[in-house]
Amino acid sequence: MSDPVLSVKGLSTHFFTRAGVVKAVNGVSFDLARGEIMGLVGESGSGKTVTGFSLLGLVDAPGRIVEGSIKLNGVELTTLSEAELRKRRGHEISMIFQDPIATLNPMLTIGQQMKLAIDAHERVSAAAARSRATELLTQVGIPSAAARLRAYPHEFSGGMRQRVAIAIALLHRPSVIVADEPTTALDVSIQAQILAKMRALARETGTAMVWISHDLAVVSSLASKLAVMYAGRIVEEGPTATLLRDPRHPYTAGLIASLPAMAKPGAPLNQIAGSTPSLLSLPEGCPFSPRCTHASGQCTTDADMTQNGGRQWRCFHPVGQTAPEPA
Amino acid sequence: MLGFVIQRFLQAVLVMAAMSVIVFCGVYAIGNPIDIVIPPEATQEIREQTIRRLGLDRPLYEQYFIFIGNLLQGDLGRSFVYNIPVLELIGGRLPATLELVLISVISATVLGVSLGIYAGYRPDSWVSKTIMAVSVLGFSVPSFWVGLILILFFAVNLGWLPAGGRGETVEIWGIGWSFPTFDGLSHIVLPAINLALFKLAMMIRLARAGTREVMLTDTVKFARAAGISEGTILWRHLLKLISIPIITVFGLELGSTLAFAVVTETIFSWPGVGKLIIDSIAVLDRPVMVAYLILVAFLFVTINFVIDLVFALIDPRVRHGAAA
Ligand SMILES: Nc1ncnc2c1ncn2[C@@H]1O[C@H](COP(=O)(O)OP(=O)(O)OP(=O)(O)O)[C@@H](O)[C@H]1O
Ligand code: SF4
Numbered sequence: 001m002s003d004p005v006l007s008v009k010g011l012s013t014h015f016f017t018r019a020g021v022v023k024a025v026n027g028v029s030f031d032l033a034r035g036e037i038m039g040l041v042g043e044s045g046s047g048k049t050v051t052g053f054s055l056l057g058l059v060d061a062p063g064r065i066v067e068g069s070i071k072l073n074g075v076e077l078t079t080l081s082e083a084e085l086r087k088r089r090g091h092e093i094s095m096i097f098q099d100p101i102a103t104l105n106p107m108l109t110i111g112q113q114m115k116l117a118i119d120a121h122e123r124v125s126a127a128a129a130r131s132r133a134t135e136l137l138t139q140v141g142i143p144s145a146a147a148r149l150r151a152y153p154h155e156f157s158g159g160m161r162q163r164v165a166i167a168i169a170l171l172h173r174p175s176v177i178v179a180d181e182p183t184t185a186l187d188v189s190i191q192a193q194i195l196a197k198m199r200a201l202a203r204e205t206g207t208a209m210v211w212i213s214h215d216l217a218v219v220s221s222l223a224s225k226l227a228v229m230y231a232g233r234i235v236e237e238g239p240t241a242t243l244l245r246d247p248r249h250p251y252t253a254g255l256i257a258s259l260p261a262m263a264k265p266g267a268p269l270n271q272i273a274g275s276t277p278s279l280l281s282l283p284e285g286c287p288f289s290p291r292c293t294h295a296s297g298q299c300t301t302d303a304d305m306t307q308n309g310g311r312q313w314r315c316f317h318p319v320g321q322t323a324p325e326p327a
Numbered sequence: 328m329l330g331f332v333i334q335r336f337l338q339a340v341l342v343m344a345a346m347s348v349i350v351f352c353g354v355y356a357i358g359n360p361i362d363i364v365i366p367p368e369a370t371q372e373i374r375e376q377t378i379r380r381l382g383l384d385r386p387l388y389e390q391y392f393i394f395i396g397n398l399l400q401g402d403l404g405r406s407f408v409y410n411i412p413v414l415e416l417i418g419g420r421l422p423a424t425l426e427l428v429l430i431s432v433i434s435a436t437v438l439g440v441s442l443g444i445y446a447g448y449r450p451d452s453w454v455s456k457t458i459m460a461v462s463v464l465g466f467s468v469p470s471f472w473v474g475l476i477l478i479l480f481f482a483v484n485l486g487w488l489p490a491g492g493r494g495e496t497v498e499i500w501g502i503g504w505s506f507p508t509f510d511g512l513s514h515i516v517l518p519a520i521n522l523a524l525f526k527l528a529m530m531i532r533l534a535r536a537g538t539r540e541v542m543l544t545d546t547v548k549f550a551r552a553a554g555i556s557e558g559t560i561l562w563r564h565l566l567k568l569i570s571i572p573i574i575t576v577f578g579l580e581l582g583s584t585l586a587f588a589v590v591t592e593t594i595f596s597w598p599g600v601g602k603l604i605i606d607s608i609a610v611l612d613r614p615v616m617v618a619y620l621i622l623v624a625f626l627f628v629t630i631n632f633v634i635d636l637v638f639a640l641i642d643p644r645v646r647h648g649a650a651a
């Protein structure tokens with residue numbers, strides 16, 4: 001197997017607030033191969049976004065990466081200077097966000113914003129920048145792209161704005177794109193179009209993606225690999241199909257059971273009881289234990305990752321070999 | 328865009344018309360000008376002649392239309408005291424106020440916005456904390472007191488700067504200006520600082536609040552994620568995003584300072600419009616008061632109109648929203 005484009009080992013990002021240390025990300029590890037799409041799923045507050053920002057070195061104060069290693073194309077990012085990091089952001093690794101209305105500057109034209117993003121890394125003429133921008137906009141599926149360069153964000157629909165954001169993220173053909181719930185704010189049909197586009201782009205350009213979502217159904221249609229996050233940790237990781245069919249971690253099993261497709265028609269969804277623990281004061285041992293139906297006395301100590309046949313999980317009492325078939 | 332301009336222009340005309348009625352009725356209510364114009368010992372016949380000559384025997388609405396008719400021809404009457412056309416009188420004093428106010432408002436804005444952006448960008452540094460402390464001072468210390476302290480310190484004790492007057496002036500387009508000469512400029516410094524302090528404090532607050540808000544938005548996050556440098560983010564993104572409230576306050580401050588620089592002009596014996604008005608009110612020089620109020624109203628309406636146009640120029644949402 002070739003070297004991964006992105007390799008994260010033991011990444012921990014904490015926020016040093018007045019109320020205490022918020023351990024938003026706690027020892028996250030994963031590898032991403034060229035062109036691979038990994039889904040990063042988990043409940044709200046599990047640390048997905050903070051993980052994404054950590055990868056780009058964009059954690060806001062009072063947060064910082066306290067531990068771990070992030071290797072992008074073989075270069076360790078955590079020890080780079082801010083200037084060196086800036087050169088890589090948008091060039092080797094980009095990010096797109098949930099709300100396309102908030103990400104684009106309402107007072108600059110699409111062309112101006114794309115020019116700024118090009119100028120950040122290259123010296124090109126205005127004409128060359130225009131033709132590059134037009135090419136990218138066309139590629140993400142924006143009709144009459146050349147004319148649209150002069151338009152302002154408010155002249156686009158939400159879905160089109162997200163395409164513009166994707167085009168900006170793709171301008172320098174990065175190795176990795178971190179996509180933080182980029183379709184959550186959009187209509188279902190537009191969501192499907194964008195997912196299809198992203199899948200095609202990943203294949204054509206060889207760009208790898210970390211696709212963040214709390215919606216397992218969306219990610220599983222896109223990602224070849226899933227990482228499930230809970231309270232700042234990855235609790236289970238493996239190929240999408242395997243994980244969905246045969247989850248090991250009780251939290252993953254709970255997520256799958258709560259999918260609408262898994263519920264009997266008319267019956268309420270099977271939500272996991274309880275809520276995420278406060279990241280300020282995590283329980284001893286497994287953070288899922290207060291909500292876990294499998295928990296035992298052993299779970300007050302920390303479980304290690306169990307590696308098994310291309311997948312891994314962090315649990316003392318993994319769920320059985322076969323998940324219940326949907327009725 | 329053209330529709331927007333026309334719409335705003337009509338609004339401005341409407342406001343001016345309303346203001347003219349208010350000013351006219353207000354000043355009419357103050358008292359009878361006859362008592363000032365005609366000596367108390369005049370005969371009844373002379374009184375009635377004068378009343379008729381001034382049109383004061385006509386119904387109020389007729390008087391108003393005569394007043395408006397004259398106004399539209401640029402005739403605002405003659406000063407009772409100086410016996411010259413009011414416009415000439417005010418026009419002669421305007422440059423002094425104009426240069427003082429422009430210099431103070433513009434420097435307060437440029438400096439205030441820069442300091443405010445810094446304070447908003449690095450809220451925890453001690454420089455920012457110092458800037459904010461100074462801005463609190465600018466808000467809370469009364470202007471006349473600052474004026475006196477400035478004179479006491481820089482003019483009396485240190486003797487670095489003159490305490491009052493306009494100093495040497497130069498004629499440009501037949502009008503005297505102080506700012507082009509070194510002596511004139513040195514005379515402007517203290518009153519300009521005096522006028523600027525409050526505005527400086529306000530601009531600092533405004534820019535800081537805007538900066539803090541904008542720096543936390545996804546727009547800035549996304550720009551950073553694209554590798555755009557902090558300098559470019561400040562210049563190209565932030566400045567535009569915080570500009571709307573700053574331009575609004577700039578316009579309003581410009582207007583109100585032009586109209587009401589009275590205290591500073593009095594303290595520094597600056598021969599501007601503010602001082603003229605105070606003197607006119609003291610002797611009930613009615614035409615000067617009326618003309619002044621009308622001009623102030625006109626000034627504010629014009630400034631608001633210009634601000635709206637500037638908004639439309641820099642913010643595409645305003646431009647398109649109004650044109651649709
Ligand atoms: N600036 C900050 N200061 C303090 N705590 C923070 C800060 N930013 C994030 N956190 C904390 O980090 C934790 C993880 O947040 P994160 O945004 O990564 O969650 P998420 O998985 O992306 O959730 P969502 O699905 O809601 O987007 C949260 O508990 C949050 O309170
Ligand atoms: S380690 Fe224990 S508490 Fe945690 S998920 Fe596994 S069984 Fe449940």
Ligand SMILES: [Mg+2]
Nearest residue numbers: 048049050180
């Ligand atoms: Mg998030």
